[in-house]
Amino acid sequence: MITVVTKTYNNIEPDNREILRYAGCMEPDNNVNTLMQSSLVEAAAVLSGKACYVVLSQEELEEIPELNQVIKGSQDLQYLLRGCSKIVVMAATIGVGIDRLMAKYGKIAPSKALMFHAIGAETIEKLCDMVCQEISQELGAELTYRFSPGYGDLPLETQRTVFDILNPPKHIGLTLQESTLMAPSKSVTAIMGVKN
Amino acid sequence: MTFREYLKNNKVYLDGGMGTLLQERGLKPGERPELWNITHKDIIVEIHRAYYDAGSNVVSANTFGANVLHFDEVELKTIIDAAVANVREAANASTSQGPKFVALDIGPTGKLLKPLGDLDFEDAVEVFAKTVRLGVQAGVDLIIIETMNDSYETKAALLAAKENSDLPVIVSNAYGQDGKLMTGATPTAMVALAEGMGADAVGANCSLGSAQLVDVAQELLSVASIPVVIKPNAGLPHTEGNKTVFDVGPDEFAQTMAEIISMGVRVAGGCCGTTPAHIAKMVSETKEIAPKALEDKGITMVSSYTHAVVFKDEPILIGERINPTGKKRFKQALVENDMDYILTEGINQQEKGVHILDVNVGLPEIDEVDMLTRAVCELQAVTDLPLQIDTADTVAMESALRRYNGKAMINSVNGKVEVMDAIFPLVKKYGGLVVALTLDESGIPSTAEGRIQIAKNILAKAQEFGISPKDIIFDTLAMTVSADNKAAVATLDSLAYIKNQLGCHTSLGVSNISFGLPNRDAVNGVFFGMALERGLSAAIMNPYSSEMLKTYYAFKMLRGMDENCAQYISKADSFGTVAPKTAVTGSVAASQEAMDLRQAIIKGLKDMAYQMTKEKIATVEPLEIVNQEIIPALNYVGQGFEQKTMYLPQLLMSAEAAKSAFQVIKEAMPKGGNNKGTCVLATVKGDIHDIGKNIVKLLMENYGFMVVDLGKDVKPAEIVDKVVELHAPMVGLSALMTTTVPAMEETIVLVREKAPWCKVIVGGAVLTQEYADKIGADKYASDAMEAVRYAEQICVGE
Incomplete structure (x- = not known):
């Protein structure tokens, strides 16, 4: 029986340089820094990191034909997972709060909306790093890098398979839209290999 | 005995986990458990029966995800019929004593509703309605709406249940570790919403183990006048070898449930990881605990999708600025459909510290039903304050109340029979705190006695509709003192009587008192203070008026509602007389x-x-x-x-x-400004990213173009219709994803067909010059400035 593990994270620390990079501003002046700092404070109050994942052995993978097929059908994934005995399927989100801030400031201050967009992008990346590091520690093995639906030859439609397996709406409040976009928007799903 | 009758005086035991037990018996990830009602009927009946045998009074049919998003309608009927029959069969087979009821189980759709996601509220209502109707046909005794982690979806499901059945409805939400729903609502806010709409019980399940749910239970019990339901998980899951194990066993579970039931919880069961053994142990440990009698808490409150505003001792401020009366610029915004102007008014008032926003967008020349509904929805996308929906048009009122996410304030009803007959059914159906004006067919009585009598009439009529006095807040009508020097006295005397003798809350549109007088602010501030001292619960007021704010914070401080004078001191500097500024700070x-x-x-x-x-x-x-x-x-x-x-x-x-x-x-110069040219902007169908589009809009407006922003996820036909209507020389389309570029192409084809004069500018993360050429755009703009420069070229060329 396959267990979906759910975890919450309240202490994600984004890297300011990365936020500025996402915001398209590598040389911030005082005004931009002030904008970023005030946005960070506002964002911190609403960020809610959650992740769920499964670790699947080869046999367990065989029991889930849809996923098995998807993996077999992607040369990029085959290459990524070569020599891996297990795979990890994960989903993570930082919650609806940042979407609300982007919606609010999109109406009245697009510069702030842009900043929240950048903070969200950086925060979800950092969250994924934390999740992967934890999984890696728990398994006592290294993970490959994260490969998401829509990368390389892995169709975006794979999102539906990932959602069928993990049921992220139930575990972490992450939903899939008709367009295969996720809501909340600052979210990631990924497949990784566990290196032997 | 019906379920409602049984619930009145008894504790009710629900069942425990189903999904986790099915996984143990081989349900695969991604496989729909509802299909097992047909394919593994014996297992399902056996589990149901084990729960009845363990002492459950209510067993839920295996219909958690049975809806038209997962099954076609024919299949759905077969599944729900089979699921309900399975529970009936188990009930008949069980040897346990006590009444046995069958519930239709309704879980979330797994989608987020707009504006956060892509599921429209009315579509969600229809999804749930189909399940409800099939459940009713199959003969269930009650409906359990559970594991909802969003207040809006909860409302959709509850509305569907109420509109399509007379069955009792239990509403149960999944709270996170922060004690809130995933989309932010507190337990109190959920009680406001569910109780307001007539749920039979309200509570919490899933997400948390029983120990963490104690706090949530405590809060629910402190505010709910209806029974509270608690269905915890058996702790958290972990893997042991090849098995998933939950860390709370039957003994520990029963112990915490005994504590929770002693607190006053009336409906108890288990969620993920709980088994018939958990339920059996809980029943045996708690059956001697006497059910706590229900009491009407008499709490007056409204809510948004995050929090409730409770009317108690501290007076509540209701911002009055979203209202075109006497405001030229606001009227212009309404006529021009300038929603951003309205939203900015909302956000600015929130920053001034109001607790609730009044929303009035009535103007003879606009479609108020559409405008009010959109204003309410869009305001709820940018502010978490509860709203007071303010209209004399009952169709607009119903449309806005229906879409409102939470329990709204309703402005208003009065003593006229016709008005009460129109408004009270809406209060009953959608929930709400209704402002009742003390006037009737013969007008506004000049004396306090006359107004008090009308208040009593209104209360009596409300009772006929089953509306409790706690959901009525009286406005004893501030009339200008310049016309009658006893006007303020009548208002205040009736206000004090209603507060003290009738025990109801009161509200006033304070500034009417000074109509026609010079330096109105001075009069308003003092009158506000007098009203507060007589027990005024809420004021509809101008939050930019420093006199009003001075009075409010000074009153609270002097009345002992401001510990260490902290609020007053923190606000004292802001009592300037500066007019409202544009929203949000830049660095100063x-x-x-x-x-x-x-x-x-x-x-x-x-x-x-x-x-x-x-x-x-x-x-x-x-x-x-x-x-x-x-x-x-x-x-x-x-x-x-x-x-x-x-x-x-x-x-x-x-x-x-x-x-x-x-x-x-x-x-x-409101009419002024030379429009260089009109540009229709939209993020295309299927795409919800609008940051880039908003940036283009801002810059184009600054450069003198008139921008008509259609928003995100806009259908090709809607975009082209607008282009044709305005004969716009250009249209800007944004798409962020490869999957939505086809929608962009489709839009361009339609533009070429219906509006051949129109130039098409495209932009967005996935686009390139090559892509833009392929889909036939006139211009690929890699950033907003490039779009502006191109627009200038076009319009000079014209």
């Missing part, structure tokens, strides 16, 4: 330096740019300010951006500063 750190308007815009200092323009416009012609200061500043920044000496955030901050300067210009 540089405000000491000598600076002209041009520099303020270049540096992106929004507040300063606003103030400077305001000062300048007293002596300088508006157009001269635009041409000598604003445009040169915009050009400087625009060129800087193009030459990569300035970056996007700086470009935007400058653009926002310019916009706030333009706001002053626009107020000075």
Whole structure:
């Protein structure tokens, strides 16, 4: 029986340089820094990191034909997972709060909306790093890098398979839209290999 | 005995986990458990029976995900019929004593509703309605709506249950570790919503183990007048070898449930990981605990999708600025469909500290039903304050109440029979706290006695509709003292009587008192203080009035509602007389330096740019300010951006500063400004990213173009219709994903067909020149400045 593990994270620390990079501003002046700092404070109050994942052995993978097929059908994934005995399927989100801030400031201050967009992008990346590091520690093995639906030859439609397996709406409040976009928007799903 | 009758005086035991037990028996990830009602009937019946045998009074059919998003309608009927029959069979087979009820189980759709996700509220209602109707046909005794982690979806399901059955409805939400729903609602807010709409019980399940749910249970019990339901998980899952194990066993579970039931919880069961053994143990440990009698808590409250505002001792401020009465600029915004103006009014008032926003968008020349509904929905996308829906049009009222996410304030009803007959059914159906004006067919009584009598009539009539006095707040009508020098006295005397003798809350539109007088603020402030001292619960007021704020915070402090005078002290500096500014702060750190308007815009200092323009416009012609200061500043920044000496955030901050300067210009010459050309903007169908589009909009507006923003996820036909209607020379389309580029192409094809004169500008993360050429766009703009430059070319060319 396959267990979906759910975890919450309240202490994600984004890297300011990365936020500025996402915001398209590598040389911030005082005004931009002030904008970023005030946005960070506002964002911190609403960020809610959650992740769920499964670790699947080869046999367990065989029991889930849809996923098995998807993996077999992607040369990029085959290459990524070569020599891996297990795979990890994960989903993570930082919650609806940042979407609300982007919606609010999109109406009245697009510069702030842009900043929240950048903070969200950086925060979800950092969250994924934390999740992967934890999984890696728990398994006592290294993970490959994260490969998401829509990368390389892995169709975006794979999102539906990932959602069928993990049921992220139930575990972490992450939903899939008709367009295969996720809501909340600052979210990631990924497949990784566990290196032997 | 019906379920409702049984619930009245007894504790009710629900069942425990189903999904986790099915997984143990081989349900695969991704496999729909509802299909097992047919394919593994024996297992399902056996589990149901084990729960009845363990002492459950209510067993839920295996219909958690049985809806039309997962099954077609024929299949859905087969599944629900089978699921309900399975529970009936188990009930008949069980040897346990006590009444046995069968519940239709309704779980979340797994989708987020708009504006956060892509599921429309009415579509969600229809999804649930189909399941409810099939459940009713199959003969269930009650409906359990559970594991909902969003207040809006909860409302959709509850509305569907109420509109399609008379069955009892239990509403149960999944709270996170922060004690809130995933989309932010507190337990109190959920009680406001569920109780307001007539749920039979409200509570919590899933997500948390029983120990963590104690706090949630406590809060629910402290505010709910209906029974509270708690269905915890058996702790958290972990893997042991090849098995999933939950860490709370039957003994520990039963112990915590005994504690929770002793607190007063009346409906108890288990969720993920709980088994018939958990339920059996809980029943045996708690059956001697006497059910706590229900009491009407008499709490007056409204809610938004995050929190409730409770009317108690502390007076509540209701911002009155979203209202066109006497406001030229606001009327213009309504006529021009300028939603951003309305939203900005909402956000600004929130920053001034109001607790609730009044929303009135009535104007003879607009479609109020549509405008009010959209205003309510869009306000709820940018502010978490509860709203007071303010209209005399009952169709508009119902439409807005239906879509409102939470329990709204309703403005208003009065003593006229016709009005009560129209408004009270809406209060009953959608929930709400209704403002009742003490006037009737014969007008407004000049005496306190007359107004008190009307209040009593209104209460009596409300009772006929099953509306509790706690959901009525009386407005004893402030009339101008300039027409009758006893006017204030009558208002205040009736107010005090209603508060003290009838035990109801009160509200006033304070500023009416000074109509026709000079220096109205002075009168309003004192009258507000007098009313507060007589027990006023809420005021509909202008939060930009420093007199009102002074009175409010000083009153609270003097009345012992402000510990250490902290609120007063923190607000004291802000009691200036400055007019409302544009929303949100730019940095004013540089405000000491000598600076002209041009520099303020270049540096992106929004507040300063606003103030400077305001000062300048007293002596300088508006157009001269635009041409000598604003445009040169915009050009400087625009060129800087193009030459990569300035970056996007700086470009935007400058653009926002310019916009706030333009706001002053626009107020000075509302009809003025030469429109360089009209541009229709939209993010295409299927795509919900609008940051890029909003940036283009801001810049184009600053450069003198009239932008008609259709928003995101817009159908091709809707975009083209607007282009044709306005004969717009250009349309800007945004798409962020490869999957939505086809929708962009589809839109372009339709533009070519219906509006061949129109130039198409495309942009967005996935687009390239090559892509743009392929789908037949006129222009690929890699950033917002490029879009502006192209628009200038087109419009010069014309």
